[in-house]
Amino acid sequence: MAEGKDDDSLYKINEGDHVMLKRGDVYKAVQIQSKKKVVFEKQWFFLDNAVGHLYSTAFEIVSGGQLQPVKPKDVPSALSDTKEAGTDNRNIMDDGKSQKLTRDDIETLKEQGLKGQEIIQQLIDNSSTFRDKTEYAQDKYIKKKKKKYENTVTILKPTCRIMALMYHGREPGKICYLRFDTLAQMLTLANIHAGSKVLVFETCAGLVLGAIMERMGGYGSVIQMYPGGGPVRAGVDNFGFPAHFHDTLHDFPICHVNALLAGTLETSLKDPEAPHPDVAAKEEPKMEQHDTPEDAENMETNDNGEQRTDDERERGKHAKAELKKVKQEEKRKKLAAAAAQLKDMNADGLVIASRFHPCSVLMCLLRFLSPSRPFVVYSQYKEPLIECFTKLKEQGGTVNLRLTDTWLRHYQVLPNRTHPKLLMSGGGGYLLSGITVSTESSGRTNSEEPVPKKQKLAES
The missing domain is CATH 3.40.50.150 (Vaccinia Virus protein VP39)
Incomplete structure (x- = not known):
């Protein structure tokens, strides 16, 4: 954050801010930079659209790696309001055949633009054992699928x-x-x-x-x-x-x-x-054994590829000495x-x-x-x-x-x-x-x- 900002901007995401990305229990520290690709939890996106929004805002990753703020009314409650549930899980066999959707079907749904929660609903509808699971098992199933298919990320202020x-x-x-x-x-x-x-x-x-x-x-x-x-x-x-x-x-x-x-x-x-100036003066750079006079001559060239003159070499040495002097000071x-x-x-x-x-x-x-x-x-x-x-x-x-x-x-x-x-x-x-x-x-x-x-x- 830069000085001189008003009170409202302190709670908003600004260009150049250091922020924390959160998904579930996983965090990552990044800096808001224009057109910089960020990779987080095997997904890539840009943070440009997050500028101007309040901290702790949840964003959904849409096509092209862009962020779109998620409104509370956009979060469906149908996933957690399932009323049909079994009494126990004793008759449920984990044979891998209960889910009718294949991996290719899920990829097709993603290409069609379906959101993560819509894909989860499709998985629930095409599961032959979901209705027979207990309420606790259903919640656990939904939570597991949300972690895998939901593409939302929350931007927090670092603490x-x-x-x-x-x-x-x-x-x-x-x-x-x-x-x-x-x-x-x-x-x-x-x-x-x-x-x-x-x-x-x-x-x-x-x-x-x-x-x-x-x-x-x-x-x-x-x-x-x-x-x-x-x-x-x-x-x-x-x-x-x-x-x-x-x-x-x-x-x-x-x-x-x-x-x-x-x-x-x-x-x-x-x-x-640093060593004493008298000691430093005695230490001169040595040419490596594999260096040839031609290599040393090529290093003494200017930006145009021409051989540097004595004045240019002196100015270069003087600039380096001045820079070193400033750093030491x-x-x-x-x-x-x-x-x-x-x-x-x-x-x-x-x-x-x-x-x-x-x-x-x-x-x-x-x-x-x-x-x-x-x-x-x-x-x-x-x-x-x-x-x-x-x-x-x-x-x-x-x-x-x-x-x-x-x-x-x-x-x-x-x-x-x-x-x-x-x-x-x-x-x-x-x-x-x-x-x-x-x-x-x-x-x-x-x-x-x-x-x-x-x-x-x-x-x-």
């Missing part, structure tokens, strides 16, 4: 809950198997709110970082501590935050934390990670801004959710928190958090340490059919949370044992 459901359903390994209810507890335990300064260390494709930015609403500051060559923010991009949200986001390489604490971090260089400014945020040692919260062992990271980043500030650490396994728990107890400086295990179960709530669903997540990971105190109060820590406390949550 951290929907994003967590999408990642956990499709690629849970990318987010360290972080479940949406565990993510919600992390935001609560870390006291994430607008106007706060939060430290984040995560390797969950940017999901945790995006959830924190969404909760803060563009007010305050977020410092992302990242390993490797640069921060990973694929999940943040899918949220589609306004530009001013990104102004509050800073990033700092965790490999420079010790230098920052020791006061030896140099932010005046063009690039702290931008990187230096970002590093200096993040270092200035960290030097005050007054962060309001710390969130860690990583595939790396969290103990050393936690002990290092706790120094940047002010007293009486919360922190939370997520891990898919409890053993690393038990080690962190023990280490914090030995070191002191923290109170209210809790190691919890969240248990969530979905329930089907229907008339005379309320029961837990058979398929459920085996575990939502573990959380270690606590509150920092001053050095003088470090001796007043409690003596809890690192035993995960089971928390039961139920969702209809």
